[in-house]
Amino acid sequence: MLVVGSGAGALTAAARAHDQGFSVSIIEKAPLWGGTSAISGGALWVANSGRLGDCDSREKALAYLRACTEGEVPEARLEAYVDQAPLALDYLEKIGVRLEANPEYPDYRQDLPGALPAGRTIDPQPYDGAKLGEHFFTLRDQLSFMKVLGRISLSNTEGRALSKRRKGWMTLLMRMMAEYWLDFGWRAKTTRGRRLTMGLSLVAPLGQAVFDRKIPLHLGVRLLSLTKHPDGGFVATVSRGDIQVEVRARKGVVLGAGGFEHNAELRALHLAPGATTDHSPTPKGQNVGDGLKAGEAIGAATEAMGNAWWAPAMYGPMGDDPDAVYVLFMERAFPGGVVLNAHGRRFGNEAQSYNDFGALMIDQAKVTGTSDCWLFFDAGFRKRYMVGPMMAGALTPDHKLPADWLGKVYHRADSLAALASQIGLDPGAVESSIARFNEQADKGVDADFGRGGDTYDHYFGDETFPNPNLAPLRQSPFYAVRIVLGDLGTKGGLKVDVNANVLDVNGAPIDGLYAIGNTASSMMGRSYPGAGGTLGPAVTFGFAAANHLARGRNTPALPAAQTLDA
Numbered sequence: 001m002l003v004v005g006s007g008a009g010a011l012t013a014a015a016r017a018h019d020q021g022f023s024v025s026i027i028e029k030a031p032l033w034g035g036t037s038a039i040s041g042g043a044l045w046v047a048n049s050g051r052l053g054d055c056d057s058r059e060k061a062l063a064y065l066r067a068c069t070e071g072e073v074p075e076a077r078l079e080a081y082v083d084q085a086p087l088a089l090d091y092l093e094k095i096g097v098r099l100e101a102n103p104e105y106p107d108y109r110q111d112l113p114g115a116l117p118a119g120r121t122i123d124p125q126p127y128d129g130a131k132l133g134e135h136f137f138t139l140r141d142q143l144s145f146m147k148v149l150g151r152i153s154l155s156n157t158e159g160r161a162l163s164k165r166r167k168g169w170m171t172l173l174m175r176m177m178a179e180y181w182l183d184f185g186w187r188a189k190t191t192r193g194r195r196l197t198m199g200l201s202l203v204a205p206l207g208q209a210v211f212d213r214k215i216p217l218h219l220g221v222r223l224l225s226l227t228k229h230p231d232g233g234f235v236a237t238v239s240r241g242d243i244q245v246e247v248r249a250r251k252g253v254v255l256g257a258g259g260f261e262h263n264a265e266l267r268a269l270h271l272a273p274g275a276t277t278d279h280s281p282t283p284k285g286q287n288v289g290d291g292l293k294a295g296e297a298i299g300a301a302t303e304a305m306g307n308a309w310w311a312p313a314m315y316g317p318m319g320d321d322p323d324a325v326y327v328l329f330m331e332r333a334f335p336g337g338v339v340l341n342a343h344g345r346r347f348g349n350e351a352q353s354y355n356d357f358g359a360l361m362i363d364q365a366k367v368t369g370t371s372d373c374w375l376f377f378d379a380g381f382r383k384r385y386m387v388g389p390m391m392a393g394a395l396t397p398d399h400k401l402p403a404d405w406l407g408k409v410y411h412r413a414d415s416l417a418a419l420a421s422q423i424g425l426d427p428g429a430v431e432s433s434i435a436r437f438n439e440q441a442d443k444g445v446d447a448d449f450g451r452g453g454d455t456y457d458h459y460f461g462d463e464t465f466p467n468p469n470l471a472p473l474r475q476s477p478f479y480a481v482r483i484v485l486g487d488l489g490t491k492g493g494l495k496v497d498v499n500a501n502v503l504d505v506n507g508a509p510i511d512g513l514y515a516i517g518n519t520a521s522s523m524m525g526r527s528y529p530g531a532g533g534t535l536g537p538a539v540t541f542g543f544a545a546a547n548h549l550a551r552g553r554n555t556p557a558l559p560a561a562q563t564l565d566a
């Protein structure tokens with residue numbers, strides 16, 4: 001069996017297929033393994049997993065997913081996910097991934113039935129990368145903005161303790177720095193820390209499971225095309241550099257080759273204008289829709305091609321640095337900031353999830369002609385919070401910023417009108433929008449857009465304020481940074497059934513062909529139900545694909561009660 005790609009879903013499929021008795025090979029086009037999954041937060045959104053008490057149920061989970069997906073995803077797919085995801089988690093744990101429910105991360109749509117205030121986001125726990133031996137050095141590294149000082153990996157929980165400056169945050173920071181610097185033996189080998197967290201702590205143990213099983217992972221090998229073999233299975237044409245060879249995959253192929261976010265042509269064809277390949281922080285040049293095209297060429301149907309995991313982002317000040325785009329996961333929610341569009345107007349609740357805010361950016365572009373917008377903040381905000389790569393002013397005041405940051409990436413002026421003129425917005429509109437926002441912030445209630453109205457908004461807010469998401473912008477100087485429409489990958493793709501089996505244009509399953517992760521059309525529709533909403537399905541349907549292949553065609557998805565080894 002051939003697995004294409006080495007993200008979390010692909011590695012899960014490979015390990016599971018091996019455990020089901022298949023001979024498996026993995027090809028990865030990049031010289032590094034792990035894909036976007038490695039650079040991600042690593043969270044898995046899995047409902048009803050029983051990992052945080054008994055707050056959840058199958059019914060609640062389905063009600064929530066139905067509401068999130070607004071009738072765009074067949075009920076059977078939602079059920080398959082809710083039933084199989086907890087089994088996939090059990091399997092991940094069995095093969096060495098340590099998982100814990102995040103006790104604080106709320107579902108993103110608290111306004112919908114079945115939403116929970118916490119319990120469905122499952123975080124992988126730190127992993128010692130030294131266990132990978134030589135494979136450590138070909139594991140894709142995290143983005144520098146996800147690390148302390150661009151070097152030291154931290155878990156989601158640690159990141160939260162530091163960003164919120166919770167009791168003991170300084171001790172935690174010192175301990176992490178000491179652990180990193182005092183690891184003399186490892187420091188002599190590399191500046192990369194071996195304490196792997198977030199996406200790395202998901203992908204690394206999965207990789208280890210693959211290596212322990214002696215499943216070959218061929219780096220630098222790209223899938224070019226697939227054809228059906230007359231005797232069953234597929235012939236894959238693959239390349240390494242200039243050399244092309246044909247590989248027979250007798251039992252099947254799992255396409256885990258990511259989406260098409262780095263393919264400008266496909267983007268132009270399917271996605272909203274305004275978002276370019278540069279705005280995606282996923283590994284440059286890798287996910288260009290190869291899996292999608294290989295599937296389509298042998299008759300696969302596609303679905304929901306206009307969807308992406310939207311994420312407001314900003315350009316960093318580092319020119320050609322590949323990390324130069326920063327996703328603004330938190331900044332929009334901090335009190336003392338507000339987002340205005342090109343007309344100088346607010347257009348929604350800034351604290352809502354990145355995916356939903358991205359969708360709003362697209363919507364308002366119909367009026368303003370651009371999805372670009374601006375985060376305005378005042379001196380109090382600047383002092384307290386980080387914005388992209390710029391640390392809080394309390395740690396890095398303006399005079400310590402590199403010379404080209406102010407005026408190029410971060411704009412500053414003594415008055416809102418001067419700031420608006422500097423960035424080409426209408427000063428009157430900016431002043432009146434912020435005056436209106438300030439009135440509401442003073443009252444602690446955003447009557448216009450409901451910002452700060454639920455536990456999701458508060459999650460990234462600042463609990464030291466009466467409303468953790470609202471404070472007026474009054475303290476000069478004022479700042480502004482441009483927000484562009486970014487993404488964490490695309491989510492339209494090959495149409496699949498409940499087993500991740502790819503469907504042809506007539507709706508019939510293509511025997512032996514599976515698509516997972518962002519190569520498949522997402523079972524989340526246009527929604528992002530909670531942190532882990534992309535990787536949860538990726539690993540679950542990687543697991544499900546291997547199970548289905550092992551059980552033979554036309555078998556139903558595993559029912560909820562079925563145990564792993566049954």
Ligand SMILES: Cc1cc2nc3c(=O)[nH]c(=O)nc-3n(C[C@H](O)[C@H](O)[C@H](O)COP(=O)(O)OP(=O)(O)OC[C@H]3O[C@@H](n4cnc5c(N)ncnc54)[C@H](O)[C@@H]3O)c2cc1C
Pocket residue numbers: 004005006007008009010027028029030033034035036037038039040041042043044045143221222223224256257258259281282286287288290291309327487488489516517518519531532533534535536538
């Ligand atoms: C900063 C950031 C944080 C995120 N945090 C989270 C989070 O906490 N939880 C969550 O659920 N999601 C998160 N995401 C999104 C998530 O990481 C991605 O949606 C997910 O990793 C996609 O998985 P995938 O397997 O489809 O693709 P990938 O993980 O990108 O894997 C695809 C692999 O296929 C390879 N490939 C492509 N074409 C070929 C070919 N022709 N032949 C061989 N190999 C090929 C690629 O090189 C790549 O390695 C985050 C994303 C980012 C950028």
